[in-house]
Amino acid sequence: MQKEYILSGFGGQGLMLAGVLLSEAGILDGKNVSWIPSYGPEMRGGTANCAVVVSEEPIGSPIVDNPDVVIAMNLPSMDKFEPLIKKGGLMVFNSSLIKSTPKRDDLTYVAVPANEIAESLGSEKVANMVMLGAMLKADGWVSTSSLGKVIEKKMTGSKAKFIPMNIAAIKKGEEIAG
Amino acid sequence: MSERKLFKGNEAVAEAAVRAGCRYFFGYPITPQNEIPEYMSRRLPEVGGCFLQAESEVAAINMVYGAASAGARVMTSSSSPGISLKQEGISYIAGSLLSPLIVNMVRGGPGLGDIQPAQSDYFQATKGGGHGDYRLIVFAPASIQEMVDLIYISFETGEKYRMPVMILADGVLGQMMESVEFPAMKEPKDPKSSAYGVTGAQGRPARVVKAFDLDPELMYNLNEKLADTWKKAEESEVRVEEYLMDDAEFALVAYGTSSRICRSVVDKARSEGVKLGLIRPITVWPFPKKAIGKAAGKVRGFLTVEMSLGQMVEDVRLAVDGKKPVYLHAVPGGLIPKRDEVLAQVKSIIQGKGV
Incomplete structure (x- = not known):
């Protein structure tokens, strides 16, 4: 079995990093992973996305045309990827910034007020972790426990103090999706 | 380790x-x-x-x-x-x-x-x-x-x-x-x-x-x-990987990134009953002429998939030496071949509907 993800948002919202963490959690779960960014002439504040494949088999194409799951942090991301998701797929969107209503009836939608939740936890920067927590819970292919381990492993030194906030953000996301 | x-x-x-x-x-x-x-x-x-x-x-x-x-x-x-x-x-x-x-x-x-x-x-x-x-x-x-x-x-x-x-x-x-x-x-x-x-x-x-x-x-x-x-x-020094070529009736030839897409094409084709295989050169010089020449004895034809207007296809044709048709799926300019489009071309060729 294989699942294909696209994580998309404004540059600076932490979607590239979220994709890397998702990939590392997939490795901890014992799966094959690939991560690839959109690396065109991107600019600060423009949209950026990455594609992640998590598979039990060797991964063919790392390019994702029709994802199983999309995280959309802003409206341009939702507009771009909503039509491309596989039938029966999952769209987790940031309802703090996206006010439009879902356009398809063959997808599962999870609305996450990620910015508000992140601010209530102390920093808007963890909005990406709220989204990731919600997505993992709703999707179920990569475990949140592995994600937690990855965060604990990666955030060392001066960054170690941010571990609890990130873990709390993931938990909040899980609650929303649960 | x-x-x-x-x-x-x-x-x-x-x-x-x-x-x-x-x-x-x-x-x-x-x-x-x-x-x-x-x-x-x-x-x-x-x-x-x-x-x-x-x-x-x-x-x-x-x-x-x-x-x-x-x-x-x-x-x-x-x-x-x-x-x-x-x-x-x-x-x-x-x-x-x-x-x-x-x-x-x-x-x-x-x-x-x-x-x-x-x-x-x-x-x-x-x-x-x-x-x-x-x-x-x-x-x-x-x-x-x-x-x-x-x-x-x-x-x-x-x-x-x-x-x-x-x-x-x-x-x-x-x-x-x-x-x-x-x-x-x-x-x-x-x-x-x-x-x-x-x-x-x-x-x-x-x-x-x-x-x-x-x-x-x-x-x-x-x-x-x-x-x-x-x-x-x-x-x-020739290195080549063959994927599901043993019983293949038709072969893709691709290297690098396009070969990964082709591997997905083969899996999809197999799930639909099409006996497709993949020959993947790992060295493109020296080129795996023998593997391709050998395959020419058993498959009906080849489709070379390249992120260019078709360059390796010439080496494939030399290796096949006219024994079987060699077709091309060319995606130039910085775009990437799409699995379903490659598969559609394979099916069209096999069913005799054209290239």
Whole structure:
């Protein structure tokens, strides 16, 4: 079995990093992973996305045309990827910034007020972790426990103090999706 | 056994080269391979090596020429337009029988082109992009792990044949991340131990490293020697992977990134009952002629899938030698073939509905 993800948002919202963490959690779960960014002439504040494949088999194409799951942090991301998701797929969107209503009836939608939740936890920067927590819970292919381990492993030194906030953000996301 | 790490392709290239004993890097920035020099600029000083950003690609390849002449394990990396600028130096290096590593993270062309992944430098890499009769040993990895493993052996392979080695990858392989396991750190070779480098002639006859001789008889001899070397490399260094070819009725041929898409095409085709297989050249020079020639005896035809207007397809046709039809799925300009479109073409050919 294989699942294909696209994580998309404004540059600076932490979607590239979220994709890397998702990939590392997939490795901890014992799966094959690939991560690839959109690396065109991107600019600060423009949209950026990455594609992640998590598979039990060797991964063919790392390019994702029709994802199983999309995280959309802003409206341009939702507009771009909503039509491309596989039938029966999952769209987790940031309802703090996206006010439009879902356009398809063959997808599962999870609305996450990620910015508000992140601010209530102390920093808007963890909005990406709220989204990731919600997505993992709703999707179920990569475990949140592995994600937690990855965060604990990666955030060392001066960054170690941010571990609890990130873990709390993931938990909040899980609650929303649960 | 070391642990699996999530690594970006470009950074993995650099780390693999360091572990293979490379201590010198000369280059000039260009997307989509900038993480290679960036990584080297930090890593090489840690291991007592030298990173130098040259003033141009032309300067960089000639620095590589110099270091290789002195017996060092040395590399450069660039992307298509930059590799074009290096062609003169590569020809000189090949003519001087030196074996540095050259990495090309191919992007769309011609000209300055774009910065997206492409495979349109195949001719340049495999047929001798500069002047004169020369070849490079050209590896075309399809995953980051494979890229690491090939770089790890590339210096020994090059030194064995005294030929330059090229890694022909693309923007996808440079920019993507996958989990990799790195091989152990090799002890770097002392340049002074080189059997042909100009390392100081005290106590031995002087050596000359050059790609020049006014006497055509001597230049003829050098070319004969090159031809002899190629023959040996063609006998021993061909690498190819066959995927589900045993019972295949039709074959895809693809390398690098497009071969990964083709693998997905094969899986999809098989799930729909179409007996499709894949031949994946890992060395594009020497080219796996035998594997393709053998397959020509049993499949109904071939479809070559390339991120170019069709370059490798000519080598496939030579290997098939007219025995079966060879078709082309060409996606040039920096775009990537789509699984369903390749599969649709396969089905159309098999059902006799046209190419």
